Amino acid sequence: MLNRRTALKTVAAAGAVALFPWERITGSSAPKAYASATADPAPIIPFAHAMPVPKVLAPVSSTPASQTYELRMREAQTEIVKGLTSTVRTYGGCFPGPTIRAAQGREVVIRQINQLSVDTAVHLHGGHVPSAHDGLPMDTIAPGAERTYRYPNEQRAASLWYHDHAHHLEAENVYLGLHGLYLLYDSYERSLPLPSGAYDVPLVIRDARVEVDGTLRYTRPSDCPHMLVNGKERPYFKVAARKYRLRVYNACANRYLKLRFADGAEFTQIATDGGLLERPVKRTELVMLGGERVEIVVDFSRYGPGASVVLENAGAQPSERPEVMRFDVGAVTADQSYVPTLLAPEPDPLPSPTVQRDFELRTFPAMTINGLTYDPDRVDVTARLGATEVWTIRNVDVPAEPGKPDFHLWHSFHTHLTYFRVLERNGAPAGVRDAGLKDTVALGPGESVRIAMTWGPYPGQYVYHCHQLGHSSGGQMGRVDVVA
Ligand SMILES: [Cu+2]
Structure with missing residues (x-):
């Protein structure tokens, strides 16, 4: 199970990968699988794709106490940049992976089958799970092998995600596509009048380098000029003129984001990594580093039907385009949702640290x-x-x-x-x-x-x-x- 030797061997076999270009980094800690860019990046064509919402995975079986899923980790082809085909590493052929919807108190069991040529380990980020199911870096699934993970879901509602964690390989594996959402619900959160259903939308944001031949190249972030939301380069998303709950994920391997609306509009943060805040807070910019989640409510009724607003990354380099995606506002729609002034009970005071x-x-x-x-x-x-x-x-x-x-x-x-x-x-x-x-x-x-x-x-x-x-x-x- 603790498969250190295999993991290290796989890294060595990855072969002709250039060392990290930050030449000052020395020794065995230099990331092994950090390839140099070899071809030009594809031209950037913002707003050429409609933004998809990752599909929700259907369980293969269910009982009141448990839901069982099956995923095959395998290569697939997808269109990230308009007109180009990229080979990606996926859960179940989806880029990013399919969304798992979990309920508090109901166990999720996932049979993960590794049909890739590299070791993998599946970690539920934000999940409170027994060590044997945590997807530890050495606790890997070899090519051709499989593993069943069990998640108890005894914690409260939160926006989690599952992603690869095989030691030395996680950066490239996640970058090439091995990540998906795991949305945990509970009855308390469901009772709140927040936007829900089609108005509760995840935004999985990450940078990428797609080269002119379509190759998705894992390399340093300053050479990754493409910005993807839910797997598509700088998409547009048609929204109704009403409130939306947006679950924002920074899924970049190596890049911070400073997200804001181009018009400086204020929005309301309602949740963070571990679920709802006690009280909503008004914000105009989100500084997020890899792995962080922020949930916000945005009221698009402030814009008239036909208007558009761009979400941009103020943390883009001067050579990069700042646009992340565009919201295209449609008709005014009935909206009973609102953000309560108290979102979650006050937390218990922290015990004295020892x-x-x-x-x-x-x-x-x-x-x-x-x-x-x-x-x-x-x-x-x-x-x-x-x-x-x-x-x-x-x-x-x-x-x-x-x-x-x-x-x-x-x-x-x-x-x-x-x-x-x-x-x-x-x-x-x-x-x-x-x-x-x-x-x-x-x-x-x-x-x-x-x-x-x-x-x-x-x-x-x-x-x-x-x-x-x-x-x-x-x-x-x-x-x-x-x-x-
Ligand atoms: Cu670090």
């Missing part, structure tokens, strides 16, 4: 946490089941020179098994950006956060890591054993 720990994340000269790259046989943290800990995370990489791409100076700290609360950012109390239950927190160059989490609900082996996937693939990851 342990404080410090972590330093570094990109140069190697991708490390506290100076070390991941070793699955080394226990970095032993946490007591049920204990509350406070972790101080520091990004010790220095800000880039103005005008230089700084994507690899950012870190996105992610814990498996449990959510955390951000207590402080850069020594000040956490603001709206860090509100609510989080499982992934963004750190710009030189930034620090203090976070508090209670370890559980399961004992066992887990990991914490940077969710800039080039970094975790390079070993920016640690092992935490939760002991009873």
